[in-house]
Structures are given as C-alpha cells and as structure tokens.
C-alpha cells in the first residue's frame with residue numbers, strides 16, 4: 451500500500467504545554483483514505499489538516515454509520531515517541547467496522563498508516579509531564595444517497611491533537627453518578643464497539659449528572675438495570691473486601707485496552723482479578739458496610755481515575771475518604787511509567803516510532 455504525502459506549505463505554531471486542553475488544537479496534517487465496493491480501499495494520503503467536503507445526503511449524516519478509536523503517542527525521557535498497544539486499537543476498529551457493516555482495513559496496512567502518520571507529526575508530541583499526542587482514527591459511511599443499507603462508500607481518517615495532562619494538580623478522584631433511567635447499550639446492540647451513536651445516546655444522562663456536580667455517569671445493564679457496566683468513557687474496577695472485580699464483557703460493555711492492561715498488570719503483580727457480574731445492590735451494600743475499599747475508572751484519556759464519590763438514587767457515598775487507594779495508585783504508576791518510558795516495559799506493549 452502506498453501513502454502519498456502532501457506536506458503543508460505553512461506549518462502552524464505549536465502551542466505552549468500549559469495551554470493544552472483536550473482535542474482543541476490539531477496538528478499540521480491528517481490522513482485520509484477512500485473506500486468503494488468496486489475499488490476497495492484506495493488513495494491513501496496524508497494532506498494538510500483542513501475541512502472536508504461531504505454530500506448533504508452522506509450516510510454518516512443521516513444514519514450514524516461512524517466508528518472511531520482513541521490512542522496516544524507519548525514522548526519518552528530519551529526524546530523518542532512511542533505508541534501503546536496500537537494493534538489492540540486496530541483490531542478493535544475492525545471489530546467495530548464489522549458490527550456497523552463498514553469495511554475493515556488490513557491490520558498490517560492499518561499499522562503502516564498509523565506509523566507513517568505519527569512519524570510525520572511526531573514533533574507535535576509534547577514533552578511536559580502528563581502530556582501526549584492524542585490520535586483519533588475514525589471511519590464513516592459516505593454514500594451519496596438516502597437509502598438505508600450497508601454502505602458502498604466509506605472514508606477512513608486520522609487526526610491528531612496534542613493534549614494536556616489529565617490531572618492538573620495531582621490525581622483528583624472523580625465523582626460519578628449511577629444512572630438509573632437511561633441506558634447506554636444492550637446485548638446484541640453496539641455497546642461493545644466504539645461508535646459515535648453510543649455517545650449521542652448517552653449525552654442526556656451525562657448532562658443530568660453534570661448539572662448535579664458529577665463528572666460522569668456509571669451505566670447499569672439495559673435489560674435488568676441491575677448490573678454495573680461502565681462509566682461514560684471508561685471501564686470500572688472495584689476492590690470489595692479484598693477482591694478486585696470488574697464487570698465481565700457481556701456484549702454491552704466496551705472492551706477497553708486500559709481495562710485489559712490493568713487486569714494484566716494486576717495479575718502480574720500477584721492479585722486475583724475476577725471478571726463477573728456486579729449488581730448495584732452488591733455495590734450499595736459494600737458502600738454501606740464500608741467494604742468497598744477502592745473504585746476506579748480506566749481508559750486511554752485519564753489512564754486510571756480514582757472514584758471518590760458515587761451517587762445512587764440521590765444517596766451519596768464517599769469511597770476511601772475521597773482519596774486514591776493503593777491498588778489504584780500502583781496501576782496508575784505502572785501504566786503511565788510504561789507509556790512515558792519511565793519504567794521498563796516487561797509486557798512488550800510499547801511501539802517506538804522512527
């Protein structure tokens with residue numbers, strides 16, 4: 451596969467690390483590739499970052515055929531830039547594509563695309579503590595017709611944004627609200643894939659939580675509204691009475707790469723991790739009798755995020771005095787240590803870019 455590169459004539463000024471937020475500033479270039487049923491994937495190209503042209507009847511605008519990924523490039527202490535488990539994102543993207551009848555991309559091609567793009571944009575990877583270059587691969591259906599069916603045309607793109615440290619002053623525990631009315635996903639639906647539609651459907655509960663001072667929503671299963679699923683854009687884990695537990699992947703939960711990495715780090719450190727159903731009653735009891743020792747969310751953006759307060763049906767519970775727990779801290783230190791190249795990567799998860 452050949453990737454044409456058309457470099458920008460006017461590179462932008464790179465922002466000060468202290469001004470970086472999340473996904474507000476974009477790099478000089480973007481990757482674009484087109485798909486048609488007749489030609490397959492074609493015209494792989496890196497072009498100056500800019501607006502894209504869409505037909506007003508384009509499938510994505512009407513029927514939401516869109517999937518995405520999120521991963522980061524990290525600046526190591528020795529100056530080199532590296533990715534974290536990129537093949538996991540590539541495989542998950544293809545699993546998402548299959549679910550939405552979008553075209554898959556050959557794994558080796560997808561890795562070459564990512565590598566070529568990051569290599570070109572690597573100077574945009576900031577070096578201040580906690581900062582990184584966020585990469586957003588995405589794909590959408592692009593037929594110029596209002597008929598409802600699997601698409602014949604699609605576009606795959608990657609954009610990149612230098613992002614600031616998730617935690618400005620030390621690790622701040624987050625406040626989470628358990629959502630009892632709206633549901634995010636059901637088994638057989640799209641909960642296990644990263645698609646824009648899942649987010650559109652979760653905005654209402656997110657808004658409600660935010661208005662009440664909570665940063666994210668903890669979803670319950672869509673059928674019985676009984677089992678803990680995940681937080682807005684993070685998976686969840688708990689330490690209850692010494693047992694580390696996380697909701698099992700039932701089909702309505704996003705299989706997070708950070709979740710998977712946390713489980714592997716914990717097992718490697720000698721902990722037992724049980725992936726099982728966790729009911730909201732069980733959690734409520736543990737909160738009431740003080741056996742919920744730690745709770746944390748895990749996802750690419752924050753890596754590991756301690757949960758300091760949970761609210762369920764108007765009742766508020768503080769966890770571990772609103773402080774980060776020992777296991778949460780160990781996970782944070784290990785994962786960020788590997789990602790920023792501060793500790794040895796004995797798992798083989800990092801992928802340096804030349």
Ligand SMILES: *Cc1c(COP(=O)(O)O)cnc(C)c1O
Nearest residue numbers: 683684685704706707708749750
């Ligand atoms: C992306 C995402 C996660 C976290 O996945 P990571 O691969 O760890 O970043 C969790 N839940 C949802 C709904 C997500 O979209």
